[in-house]
Amino acid sequence: MRHRSVTYSTEAAFQALADPTRRAVLDLLRQGSQPAGHIASAFPISRPAISKHLRLLRRAHLVRERREGRNRVYRLNPEPLKAVDSWLEQYRGFWRANLAGLKTFVEAEYARESRAAQNSKHAPHPTPKTARKGKE
Secondary structure (H helix, E strand, C coil): CCCCCCCCCHHHHHHHHCCHHHHHHHHHHCCCCEEHHHHHHCCCCCHHHHHHHHHHHHHCCCEEEEEECCEEEEEECCHHHHHHHHHHHHHHHHHHHHHHHHHHHHHHHHHHHHHHHHHHHHCCCCCCCCCCCCCC
16 A cells, blocks of 8 residues: 555645534544444434534544444544644744734733832821911
8 A cells, every 4th residue: 555645635634623523523532433333322412413514524524433333433533633733833933923012012011000009108298287367
């Protein structure tokens, strides 16, 4: 058997990941291979509905299927998620930079407010005003 490079469609992976049930199926498969019946029993939807979700995950290459007798056993294929992770990395950099800027701003504001609070503690306290003449 020849070694061949496989490329995965990021679009197909995103389409598959868009559905919360499919994401939950992937989460379940992180624990290891599971028969289709076990996967179906973990969800409050019909077996045909789970079969459709598994078919879409299989077409996106996010899961692999093998037969064991009459059962179909599914396992997670994390390879297509690398393309998704690569795409997301540019946004991680964006958020790191923006959150670092926000952190700097908040720390500067906190320091400024702390200095202002310290200065007000050391400032002379106003004395009570004496009664005004003519209002007695």
